[in-house]
Amino acid sequence: MSGKVYVGVDLGGTAIKVGLCDESGKLLQTYEGPTGAELGSDEVMERIAQYIRLLVEESPFKWEDVAGIGAGLAGFLDIPEGIVRFSPNLKWHDVPVKKILEQKLDKPVTIDNDANVAALGEAWSGAGAGISNVVCYTLGTGVGGGIIIGGKIYQGFAGMAGELGHMSVVPDLEAIQCGCGQMGCLETVSSATGIVRMARDAVQRGDKTSLAMIQNITAKDVFDAAKVGDEVALRIVNRAAYYIGRSMAAIAVVLNPQRFIVGGGVSKAGEILFQPIREIFRKYTPLQVQENVDIVPATLGNDAGIVGAAGLNLR
Amino acid sequence: MSGKVYVGVDLGGTAIKVGLCDESGKLLQTYEGPTGAELGSDEVMERIAQYIRLLVEESPFKWEDVAGIGAGLAGFLDIPEGIVRFSPNLKWHDVPVKKILEQKLDKPVTIDNDANVAALGEAWSGAGAGISNVVCYTLGTGVGGGIIIGGKIYQGFAGMAGELGHMSVVPDLEAIQCGCGQMGCLETVSSATGIVRMARDAVQRGDKTSLAMIQNITAKDVFDAAKVGDEVALRIVNRAAYYIGRSMAAIAVVLNPQRFIVGGGVSKAGEILFQPIREIFRKYTPLQVQENVDIVPATLGNDAGIVGAAGLNLR
Numbered sequence: 001m002s003g004k005v006y007v008g009v010d011l012g013g014t015a016i017k018v019g020l021c022d023e024s025g026k027l028l029q030t031y032e033g034p035t036g037a038e039l040g041s042d043e044v045m046e047r048i049a050q051y052i053r054l055l056v057e058e059s060p061f062k063w064e065d066v067a068g069i070g071a072g073l074a075g076f077l078d079i080p081e082g083i084v085r086f087s088p089n090l091k092w093h094d095v096p097v098k099k100i101l102e103q104k105l106d107k108p109v110t111i112d113n114d115a116n117v118a119a120l121g122e123a124w125s126g127a128g129a130g131i132s133n134v135v136c137y138t139l140g141t142g143v144g145g146g147i148i149i150g151g152k153i154y155q156g157f158a159g160m161a162g163e164l165g166h167m168s169v170v171p172d173l174e175a176i177q178c179g180c181g182q183m184g185c186l187e188t189v190s191s192a193t194g195i196v197r198m199a200r201d202a203v204q205r206g207d208k209t210s211l212a213m214i215q216n217i218t219a220k221d222v223f224d225a226a227k228v229g230d231e232v233a234l235r236i237v238n239r240a241a242y243y244i245g246r247s248m249a250a251i252a253v254v255l256n257p258q259r260f261i262v263g264g265g266v267s268k269a270g271e272i273l274f275q276p277i278r279e280i281f282r283k284y285t286p287l288q289v290q291e292n293v294d295i296v297p298a299t300l301g302n303d304a305g306i307v308g309a310a311g312l313n314l315r
Numbered sequence: 316m317s318g319k320v321y322v323g324v325d326l327g328g329t330a331i332k333v334g335l336c337d338e339s340g341k342l343l344q345t346y347e348g349p350t351g352a353e354l355g356s357d358e359v360m361e362r363i364a365q366y367i368r369l370l371v372e373e374s375p376f377k378w379e380d381v382a383g384i385g386a387g388l389a390g391f392l393d394i395p396e397g398i399v400r401f402s403p404n405l406k407w408h409d410v411p412v413k414k415i416l417e418q419k420l421d422k423p424v425t426i427d428n429d430a431n432v433a434a435l436g437e438a439w440s441g442a443g444a445g446i447s448n449v450v451c452y453t454l455g456t457g458v459g460g461g462i463i464i465g466g467k468i469y470q471g472f473a474g475m476a477g478e479l480g481h482m483s484v485v486p487d488l489e490a491i492q493c494g495c496g497q498m499g500c501l502e503t504v505s506s507a508t509g510i511v512r513m514a515r516d517a518v519q520r521g522d523k524t525s526l527a528m529i530q531n532i533t534a535k536d537v538f539d540a541a542k543v544g545d546e547v548a549l550r551i552v553n554r555a556a557y558y559i560g561r562s563m564a565a566i567a568v569v570l571n572p573q574r575f576i577v578g579g580g581v582s583k584a585g586e587i588l589f590q591p592i593r594e595i596f597r598k599y600t601p602l603q604v605q606e607n608v609d610i611v612p613a614t615l616g617n618d619a620g621i622v623g624a625a626g627l628n629l630r
Contacts, residue, residue, distance in 0.1 A: 156571025168599040253478040256471025284483040
């Protein structure tokens with residue numbers, strides 16, 4: 001085999017996943033191993049390098065076919081310098097990931113945050129393939145986002161572009177405090193955490209709902225209950241969808257993207273979530289700004305992170 | 316004299332202003348004449364060409380020094396094709412401005428809408444000089460906007476990026492309909508028209524305010540009354556400022572611009588407008604997204620349109 005290939009690294013708290021993509025963003029091969037986070041950053045970095053070498057060895061490609069390596073990470077990053085400033089789940093402070101991996105592997109290394117990387121993956125070869133301006137939401141524990149302009153992640157002035165979970169959308173009198181310290185963030189209502197919180201609140205105050213019979217309510221429980229007509233669950237789903245739709249309407253007049261992509265665990269709920277998002281978006285967006293603009297589910301699932309990380313080295 | 320120069324055209328309903336800028340965006344020379352809109356588009360196009368020839372003849376530059384011509388226009392435009400689809404104030408339908416001017420003048424011609432062009436002017440050599448990502452508001456009869464990324468106007472998928480006046484920001488129960496057909500647009504409260512409307516409403520319902528003594532209230536009257544302590548006027552100014560600040564907070568987490576620039580007639584009100592805008596922005600924006608981000612008045616005044624139009628041909 002020949003042609004350039006790109007390595008993507010999805011560095012999680014328990015597992016490191018690495019993958020090889022071709023120039024079209026197709027994921028050809030993957031390798032996965034334990035992170036060993038408890039052994040410290042030196043060991044984790046060594047494992048990443050080892051898994052990447054194994055990945056390429058087991059593939060039909062040669063080491064010299066590898067054009068570059070990208071890694072997606074959670075936490076506060078210095079993206080241009082490739083340094084993890086602080087990672088809460090790995091307990092890292094100031095780890096120069098780019099420098100260490102470049103020394104170990106002798107290939108260009110680029111890092112970026114996990115939501116940006118997932119967005120790039122979807123834009124490259126997922127639900128946004130062939131579209132040049134895309135806005136992605138990742139609805140999970142929090143709400144992440146990524147802005148892709150001309151096939152590249154848009155970072156903004158201080159690398160904070162696409163922090164869609166922290167758009168303040170809930171009116172003051174209804175707002176609760178977000179983990180970021182601010183009031184009324186999208187993440188407080190439209191993340192899995194937000195949906196579970198609303199469900200627990202409903203149960204605790206005695207609202208009549210089938211959710212009261214569940215021990216540890218998950219976001220999936222809420223969607224399942226809504227699908228069979230539980231009105232309390234439906235109200236919660238509609239509230240989560242409402243604020244996503246409102247935030248998309250705000251983004252539409254700023255960036256006029258061609259497509260909004262929604263991924264992450266919560267997005268698996270399907271049409272019961274997407275239909276109200278689309279309705280609210282249509283209602284609060286001027287006609288010319290919504291024409292031929294669509295809102296679609298992500299298609300790469302958990303692979304978006306690896307694919308997007310590999311795509312960080314596209315020129 | 317030598318070096319490249321750029322011609323900018325500000326095509327208004329009553330006057331055509333043309334200007335010559337150097338490569339740094341400095342406005343060197345201007346020429347102004349009547350539009351003659353009532354004589355039809357052929358005559359208006361001929362006048363533009365004539366004024367540009369006069370402008371260059373009267374300057375120390377030669378015709379071959381002119382690198383390109385740009386024009387800012389109000390209305391619905393096909394920007395890539397350079398066609399005015401519909402201009403309400405000129406009563407034009409499908410006028411191929413780019414093609415006609417290129418034939419008459421044998422120079423590359425680019426057109427864009429007036430708010431985008433004003434934004435580019437400010438970003439090039441006004442309040443945003445030297446800053447690569449800037450968001451501009453123009454507060455006039457309506458609320459216009461422009462997004463400048465890497466020194467270029469960002470158009471979005473259908474040329475609708477930066478339509479900031481049509482962000483739906485007013486809560487449903489407080490919202491009124493905008494000229495665009497949508498409810499609750501920023502323009503309904505934060506434009507001169509919106510401010511005057513709120514003032515008239517207050518007077519009509521008998522609120523105790525010095526504005527009741529004014530025949531034809533202007534936005535300036537409202538700001539002047541607010542400055543001397545009229546509480547009704549102050550409430551109106553704060554409401555206009557509030558929604559601008561909220562819209563900036565929403566934009567900040569999407570694009571993380573380094574600077575917001577506010578121009579247009581309404582912005583001349585000064586600190587009584589800017590102070591509450593900044594307060595609301597700080598309150599509703601996560602700390603990391605507001606660090607080193609500022610909100611400043613435009614500096615080019617009415618010249619922003621000519622300068623930005625000239626800048627359309629920068630490569």
